[in-house]
Amino acid sequence: MKLFHLKYLLTAVVIFVCFTQSIAQTSIMGTVMNNKKQPVNNASIVIKETNVGVTADSSGRFRLIDTNKVNINLEISAMGYGSREIVLKPADSVMNLEIILKEEHQMLGEVVVEAGSFEASDKAKGATLTPMDAVTVAGNGGDIANALRFLPGSQQIGEKEGLFVRGGTGAETKQFVDGALLPNPNFVSVPGLPQPAHLNPFLFRGILFSSGGYSALYGDALSSALILQTVDLPDKSSASLHIFPTSQGAGFQEITKNDKGSYGADVSYGNQHLYNQVVPQQPDYFHGPEYFTADGNFRIRTGKTGILKFYTNYGFSNVGMQNPDIDSNNLISSFQTKGINMYSNLSYHGILDKHWKIDAVTAYGYNTQKIVTALLDSSKQQVIIADTPYNAKNSLTRINSNFAQARTVLTRTFAHRQALRFGAEYFLNNDNYQYNGVEFPLKDNQLAAFAETDIYLTQNIAAKAGIRYEYSSLLRRSNLAPRLSMAYKFYNGGQINLAYGIFYEKPEPVYLIQYDNPEFTKATHYIINYQKKANNRLLRIEAYYKKYDQLVTTAPVLGNHGVGYAKGIELFFRDKKTFKNFDYWITYTYLDTRRQFLNYPYELRPDFTTPHTASFVLKRFFQDINLSANLSYSLATGRPYYDIRANAEDKTFIYEKGITSMYNTMNLSFAYLFTMFKKRKGKDYSGIGFGVNNVLGTKQIFGYNFSYDGLNKVPITLPSARNYYIGLFMSFGIDRREDFINENL
Amino acid sequence: MNKTIVMMVFAFTMHTHLPAQTISENQVKASVSRLDHATTIKDYQQLASDFEREAGTLKIQWLPYYYAAYCNAKTGWLNEEDPDNIEPFANKAEEQIRKAQSLLDTASQKKELSEIYCVLSMLNRARVFMNPSTYGPKYGPAASNFIRLALKLNPENPRALFLEGWEKYTTPKMWGGDKAKAKELLETARQKLNGESSSGVNPHWGRKDVDGILRD
Incomplete structure (x- = not known):
């Protein structure tokens, strides 16, 4: 058969x-x-x-x-x-x-503790933010902190750089790059004019914006931490350039022949003088604003898992402006600042063995700033008047600061994603402040040690418990800050998060140089959050309560006698599904806060806060015409303003107060993408970017400056009603993404 | 009495959705014919599970692994609107298709390998759906490259032609999309599919997918 x-x-x-x-x-x-x-x-x-x-x-x-x-x-x-x-x-x-x-860990929808934080990472899926989503928000001016103002928790502050989070000042938010503090994220401050950021927002592949309750691995920030992770090896070697009326620059990234490393550099120069001739500005600029940036980097893959990264940035700015003097009709007050800033960061990340990981970083920063103020007569000649308030109007301030940090974090991982992280860091500050020839040196050695555990009780309950110890040689004080957060995930995908923590921050240098016995300022955070993510939509509701203690008070004498609170509710909803090809998000921030600090005579609503803020961000890519369009709109109730004066005993009182008009602003930005040299081997990706900030030309009033006699008040507003830009950017890349594909065959 | 029990058991057996319980080539065949009518995520997941079990038993055969991987990759595609729910399916599909690949004699079984590349392309494309702006740059080129490889091995493979057509159809013009060219490719794919036997265990899916786009 x-x-x-x-x-x-x-x-x-x-x-x-x-x-x-x-x-x-x-x-x-x-x-x-x-x-x-x-x-x-x-x-x-x-x-x-x-x-x-x-x-x-x-x-x-x-x-x-x-x-x-x-x-x-x-x-x-x-x-x-x-x-x-x-x-x-x-x-x-x-x-x-x-x-x-039994459900297996790391398979479907694992729980991650998310109270208080917004994470934009290159691993984001669905409606979670990616770094690109964050940095392409219209009107951010290339500053990542500005882009994050369109997330709940932050206030719309138009006259100053920085993130003002949940009743906190800009100084209460700190930025960290690959674990190390970034002491001066922006060019040196100019009164009434927000200054650009040093670091290119496209440098980051991970952005964690914590509006409270952040990890014990970070400290010295009362309100908020912005934790940034730089990109690893780029996909391809490339060269790029951009030409805008207010900024021109070029750069490259090269991958080494063995594919184990890369290096690159960029330079950019901008002078707004020409632009200001076309679009009139108030103040009257006699120099710039002028900005120069150069940066360099290298990244080396070591072994199978390690990566060593170096990034260095140099920035120079020079801004000179004149305004009518507030105390006199026929005098002019002149202000000029020049600043140089350097920042370098060397970090290593690697897996030591099956259970141990290491993250180490060192950073060095140098900052020097010179501020010259002068009183001028109508023919722009300097005048010296010995009487108050004019005697303080001719001045010279010099600031030199050196910053260094070293930090190591070890992570021990256990089964079922449990982990223990611990480490220590050391900060050195060596500053010198000089006012009209009088020097105020300031030196501090700070030491911090911390430990944090990731605990997964079941598939749907996770917790993070941490503790941080800090010591400052300048304050001759130490503190212990516990942090705790928990998450419970429902079977429908929703999640409840809770967080609690104590946060300390050193008073700002400007006060420290005048102090006898400074203390850490202190805040306690309580946060509850619910979020649900499904079908290309994300909903997040968060409520919090914060208590402040030992805030810096400057009147009647300098001390840490300030107290206060902040509480609020915030909403975030992002939807990429309902309207095809449209991606939008809506935020609402309610804030109730009062504090007694600085020269406030009693607990007041700070002048950088407002109870209601809403924003709307819309993005669309028009495929057929290769046009990407971004719109952002924000609306906020008015901010309080105060004219605070001191009596003979240095006790302060409110001479005048009020609320500014509503804030509303709409920004538009577009990028038209094209290829100029189709036949060339290294095809270029080019684009024309253009946009308008404050499209509607709404008059924005952020607050008022008061004259010495209190009879004259001048609104703090935008230098011009609208801000326009248009320019060309190009990128030539040798596509090496094939390598990835071939590796995976 | 005895007869009643027999009738009950019989009715019961009829009622279960699996026609046969014994895993054999026949069952693979039955699963494949169920696959021809699958439309929902539920259908594909049930089939993914069946094929995986069949694969585990018939160890040396590439087809059950291939089909299990295809069903998981397809689940990833069907979850395009629910991007948080793609990764485990894409990963599972990759694991299974690699097993299928290892069971082939890649030197002689060119046509089979071409089919495997199609699934590899699909699962990488599914990863792009997780978030095109972050995963696109990494997995998009991988997805296209596997189509190229599939067509190199078998230029007649209608599934590879479909995938290429799909890609040309959905990609923005700027990045190489071309709707007219896409329609041409899909018409060719349709012709080739009509020339294929629509039964049996060999890969023959694609008709519904092609018609779906051409109807647009």
Whole structure:
């Protein structure tokens, strides 16, 4: 007999036998469930060492017909669950088995503690923010902190750089790059004019904006931490350039031949003088504003998992402006500042062995600033008047500051994603402040040690508990700050997060140089948050309460006698689904805060806060015409303003107060993308970017400056009603993404 | 009495959605014919699970692994509007398709390898859906490259032609999209699919997908 005949015959016999026997056999029935007793879809049930098996239906039920074996060995498995074996003895009931599968970690929708933070990472899925989403918000002017003003929790502060979060000042938010503090994220301050950021926002692949309750790994920020992670090796070597009326620059990134490293540099120069001739500004600029930036980097992959990264940035700015003097009709007050800033950061990340990871970083920063103020007559000649307030109007301030930091964090990982992180860091500040020739040196050694654990109690409950110790040689004080956060994930994908923590911050240098016995300022945060993410939508609601203690008070004497609170509710909703091709988000921030600090005579609503803020961000890419369009709109109630004066005993009182008009601003930005040299091997990706800030030309009043006699008040407003830009950018890349593909074949 | 029990058991057996419980080539065949009518995520997940079990038993055969991977990759595509729910399916698909690939003699089984590249392309494309702006730059080129490789091995492969057509159809013009060219490719794919046997266990999916776009 030919072989295949035999095969068919055998098959027929087997089918026949199976069919007849099955009638006489008992069947095994049961339900597959998770530990919450919810059915597990599509579980697979197989009798081991046989060819018999079924798939459970959507209610987890299955039916199997057993073989003639004495003991039946069942193997049950399902996606997202650990597989399981059970042995059925002849005596066991086989009519209503209940099989519980344990959910496997790291498979479907793991829980991550998320109270107080917004994370934009290059691993973001669905409606979670990516760094690109954050940095392409219209009107951010290339400053990541400005882009984050369109997230809930931050105030719309138009006259100053920095992030003002939940009743905190800009100085209460700190930025960290690869673990190290970034002491001066922006060019040196100019009164009434926000200054640009030093670092290019496209440098970051991970942005964690914590509006409260942040990790014990970070400190010295009362309100908020902006934790930035720089990019690793680029995908390709490339060169780029941009030409805008107010800024021109070029740069490159080169991957080394062995693919193990890369290096690059960029330079950019901008002078707004020309632009200001076309679009008139108030103040009257006599220099610039002028900005120069140069940066360099290298990144080396060491071993299989390690990466060593170096980044250095140099910035120079020079801004000179004149305004009518507030105290006199015919005098002019002149202000000029020049600043040089350097920042370098060397970091290493690597896996030591199966259980240990290391993150180490050192940073060095140097900042020098010169401010010259002068009183001029109508022919712009300097005048010196000995009477108050004019005697303070001719001045020279010099600031030199050196900053160094070293930090190491070790992580020990355990089974089921449990982890322990601990480490220490050291900061050195060596500053010199000089006012009209009088020097105020300031030197501080700060030491911090911290530990934090990731605890996963079950698949859907996670917690992070941490503690941070800080010591400052200048304050001759230490503190201990506990931090705790928890998350509970519901089966529908929603999640509740809780956070608590104590946060300390050193008073700002401008006060420290005048102090006798400074203390750390202190805030306690309590946060509750609910968020749900599904189907390309993300909803997040957060409520918090904060208590301030030991805030800096400057009147009647300098001390840490300030107290206060902040509480509020914030909402964020992002939707990429409802309107095809449109991506939008809406935020609402409610803030109720009062504090007694600086020269406030009692607890007041600070002049950088407002109760209601709403914003709307819309993005769309028009595929057919290669146009990307971004719109941002924000609306806020007015901010309080005060004219605070001191009496003869240096006690302060409010001479005048009020609320500014509503704030509303709309920004638009567009990028039209094209390729100029299609045939060239290293194809270019070019674009024309253009946009308008404050499209509606709304008059913005952020507050008022008061004259010495209190009779004259001058609004703090935008230098011009609208701000326009247009320019060209190009990028030439040698596509090396093929390498990735080939590696994966 | 006895007869009643027999009838009940019989009715019961008929009622279960699996026609046969014994894993054999016949069952693979039955699963494949169920696949021809699958439309929802639920259908594909049930099938993914069935194929995986069949693969586990018939160890040396590439097809069950191939189909299990295809069903998971397809689930990833069907979850395009629910991007948080793609990664595990894409990862599972990759694991399974690599097993299928390892069971082939890649020197002689060119046509089979071409089919495998199609699934590799699909699962990488599914990863792009997780968030095109972040995952696109990494997985998009991988997805296109696997189509190229599939067509190199078998220029007639209608599934590779479909995937190429799909890509040309959905990609913005700026990045190389071309709707007219896409329609041409899809028409060719349709012709080739019509020339294929629509039964049996060999890969023959694609008709519904092609018609879906051409109807637009």
